[in-house]
Amino acid sequence: MLGLVCGAGLAPVFAEPVVELGAISVTATRSQTSLDRVPAAVQVLDRDIIERHDASRLGDLLPLAQGVHLQRRGTNKTVSIRGFSNEQTLILIDGRRVAAEPSQRYELSRIPLADVERVEIVRGPGSTLYGADALGGVINVITRDPTAPRLDWRARCTGYELDDGSRCEGDVYGVITPLPGLGVSLSGTVIDQGEVALDDGETQIERERFNRFALGLDWRLAPDWRLVADLAHLQSDSAYSTLAGKGGLQRTDEDDTRTDLSLALEYDDGERDGRLRVYRSELDKDRELSRESSGQLIDFDEVEMVRTVVEGQFGWRPWDDHHLTLGAEYRQEAFEGNTIDSGEGVYEVERDGILTLGSESTIDYSAFYLQDQWQVSSRLELVLGGRYDASDQFDDRATGSLGAVYKLFDGGDRGLRLRGQLAQGYRVPTVRDLYVDVTKPKFTRLGNPDLEPEQSTSLDLGIEGHWGAWQASLGVFRNWVDDLIDVRTIDRRADGKPIYQYANIGTALLQGVETTLDWRPSADLGVGLQYSYLDAQDTEADTRLQDRPRHRLVATLDYDYRPWDLGVSLVGDYNLGVLDSVSGREKGTGVWNLDLSRPLVAGLDLRLGVDNLFDVRDDDLLLVGRAVYLGIEGRF
Template sequence: MKKLIISIFISLTGIIAQTRFQGRVVDAAGNPIPDVNVLVAGTSYGTSSDKNGIFKLDYPLKSGDEISFSCIGFEAKTVKYNPSINFLTVRLQPKEYSSEAVVVTGTRNLKKLKDTPVRTELISEKEIKKCGYVSLKEVLMEQTGLAVINNHGSGIQIQGLDPDYTLILIDGEPAIGRTAGTIELSRFDVANLKQIEIVKGPSSSLYGSEALAGVVNLITSFPEVPEKIALYAQTGTHNSYQLNGDLYKSFGKFKGSLFLNTRGTEGFDLTPGSISKTAPEYDNILINPKLEYSFDESNSLKINVRYFNENQNNLAEITENDRTVILKDEDRLRDVNISLNYSGKLSNSYSHQSRLYASNYFTESKLNYQIGGEQYEYSRFDQYYYKAEYSGNLLIDQTNLTTFGTGYVKESINADRIDKEADDINSHFVFLQHEWIPSRFVDIVGGLRYDYHSKYSSRISPKISAAIKPYDFLKFNVSVGSGFKAPTLQQLYLNFTNPQVGYSVYGATNFLYYFNKLLEEGQIDRILINPENINKLNAENSWSLNFAVEYEHSENFWASLNLFRNNVRDLIDATPIAIKKNGQGLYTYFNLNKIYTQGIESEIRITLYDYIKMSAGYQYLDAVDEEVLEKVKAGEYFRLTESGRLKKITESDYGGLFNRSKHSGNIRLAYDNETYGVFAALTGILKGKYGYYDRNGNGILDDKSEYAAGYAVWNFALNKSINDHLALQLRIENLLDRKLSGQNMNLSGRIIYAGISINY
């Protein structure tokens, strides 16, 4: 019995010895490395090193078991367990990062661009700087599948969906201040951007309202260097100028940066018969300080402030008492954003973020008589947006990652054309996403978001995406999801009567009040739609499918093809409800239309010679109002011919939605020789004919005279690095001097910019 007890004791001692394995992780210089992930291969068991680099594994290891060591900034390493070694020293080598791009917008987690399951398009800092872009408008105009259109400002159209349905983010936070649905792209400077990420297709499962068509995320730079100073100066046509400076400094646990930019122009005029300039004179300033404090390797606090102010000046003319009167048109825009972001790591498997964000967008417009200076008209728009959000990432194992979050949003608008009784909008949201990587060939991510809104019914927005990579050179992406756009405060509480013409537009919430008031005053001539049938506005919503294939043959050839379909329901539109005694309409907002957009996008990039590269992109787009199409098929639409007869509109006559080109594309030929510091690029933007004006008044696009002709615009960029600190730049937009006014596009002719940059 005594021998048996001794044998058992010896065996248990051996097992215990096997389960107690420890060691130390150091860098190439022998310094300890904290927070190294230590994992037993083939299991989910692991630990991490402490601040002294010490790790301990309590696991029944067997001789030859593999143990992996990984840490950000170092090359991963695998060692085999040897029972004869009681204390192991593991030395990790610094990781030499490749130029592989990393994106975050599609999944809210860092992913390599080539591996992300949510197809993302990226415009790098290198391209932005070498091409000498002035604002976001110029950048997006040269991208495949994106159309910049003029509709109450320059906005971005994705896959044929209007600018209203694209969410623009700055460092992951939403930009506000839509003018009739459009966020003006020229508001956004690009000189301090690290990259621009574009996700096409609905992204409401992560970002909520306004991400129905897609997301454009502007990610500002925050250099990982001890200090940096960059200066840039540019001058150009129309007395335009741009000056900016970017300062960066790290000191101890603090990192800080300050970006300053100012630009302006005297504007231009394409209509000599009018006193107003086509594009007004303006000057603006952007101030963007950022500060980060790192508590330790895993926990940090970031503060980001963005202040933008712009002043515009123009002239306008009106007719009073049969004479022309000149007015001074002065506009001011102010956009302020403040974000506070705490990022932390509670363990190797759980990280989290707490974010606070506040934004204010303010505009005012003054029309004063040029002679005498008395006020003719004044209007203002003042919008506030507040958001609090918490999100977390749970790494279940090496193949499963769960992301979740919750938050609260409050929004208010104070504007001359919005009822003062308009309540603030309050919304709560919860989102959940799970990523599963069953093999190195497949990456699947699915998620949904629940939004509770104080002004419309709740929404659930699901989405699932997958990347399948059977070979290193071949990748398939598929994405199916739902998006939505909430009714705006304008659509709910607008109170506007045109003083010259006399028509009135009221929001869906306050319409009955004003309708009954006009009825009592005897101002209603006839009723077109029973006001009692006006329902509460629903959110506009969509279902979308994107299927893409990418092929890459080394670095010399890359091609992609993307098929897409968007079905949008409950589009909100202003509809006449009654006719007033003055003969003008009385309008309010309804959920009416259902549309679809579908098409093909293709891109190709080829390296012709060592330094010469060519790229081209093409989009075919079919954009249709389904209700109009059904009525056309039923023979309910007509147009008046030149002979005065009514002609029934056929399906082949119907041209779809206005302001969309069926065929569009781009082409670029570039020379990029980093050895000699020379970059040159010639880029063509091609746009086919598009409908722009309902000339015959039947409300649809159906006649050749209602189309604007297609056009091509060519841009040229040249960048020459003199040395590591100095570079010269030349950019020529509209090289062939094409001029175009109206037709939802303004081309001012050739514009030349010349600049110089200094970096230390």
């Protein structure tokens, strides 16, 4: 499907098949643009990479990305781009926002890759084109176009060395073309994961049952027109146990259901392009907390979140050296549940003798944006963008960006370019930040309706080049962030437990260096290194921001041994100098993953792999040690 990502640049995935620079076209700056013509930092993880590394969900793929850090808690992961938190990163599916928790703590597990063509990661603010929440960057998951009949399937089982835990999963993706110009796709993913616990009964890996099915339709109405429709439904239930001091083990059961529906009409004649799209995403959450020993209910949550969006975009060339993109959107976000106290639509919720109050909140957003891609000369290109946002909850806001690309030389298999971008970003407070009202055994957390949006200014500079089998890049970035939203202790309950409230409490400076080196002397061998340095400071408190690596090093080796028809992929991921929020200590971890593949017969491959090859463990991070998997996949 058509996916949208804001301004992009070049940062190739290491040891993956090299594609000629300028040949890869991504939906950068909301228009199809070659990677070597855009000024910000972007990385494309395509279908070949997904299959080579046997990635099943988004969280399995992102460790390959530059400037992206996954904060791990067992098998759950949250994403951080250039030191920004997961809440400051915008995750899209085909350019669409989906209904999700404000923390987005489950999104990397909710997005399977069976029907995904590529994932585009933009590092740096994307608010000029995408509005709020794109403070740190944008991750856009782009699904496959159903253009030709095919059937792909995959099955895999994993065994964990700890507590003999296991996990089995399978997915399928199929396309039929019942009429000329009409493609219909169907995909499904099923995951069954057993619980893994420590000797004291506390969960290390939660039990999970996950099902997702998606239906896509792509109908070419005329040579320049097409109708695109998508329907996706997922259901996930999970359970885990935690120690609650003298209260013993407590059991948490969560049941989540999400339905996404989208309809778009698109036009493209090569000179002009446009799209009108409407979509809706609904997430229903149910959570119960009970005593492990007796099953007695302690607490429960019922939440419903709905996002409804209408958007339009038009692109054209008023002059040969200018491409303009004009767009507008309307978005409504509705929240209803017993975890907020907005004072609107108050109602009672009762379960097993426990009575709570629920309320609702609805926020309307509208925006328009304009971007000019100006080819100043054969060597220089400028990208200028601006956006105006309005809502019924916050003050109107304008953001802008200015980027430039200058080609020092471009000689086929040799090229060198400079890129730079100055951009603004912002993130509006979520409904949770504004109205949350929850009391838990260990704390009470309250919202703050007087919060102001977080805002940032970002400067990004880089030099990138390729020379035969070599590719390399070096970049520096600096982000100034104001009005950071965080919790502070405002009081204590009668039992001494803290009462937290959200507030605009600080400023931050996030700056660093990113560099890559990739060598592919042949189609059978690829070696790569990427290194990132991050200095993330709370400048108001003069302290380091927690859970962010100061140094990150990723090494990859891909090798196809033709005599045995054996494919080998080895990835090492080192995160060093992490100030851990659980232990308060500075930590470092290094994990290696190995994947082997071999065809059995035409269209049928065998997979064998080891995650965490050297059995690294960390109780604070719930890093559970070595896991071995065996899988099989087919294509027809």
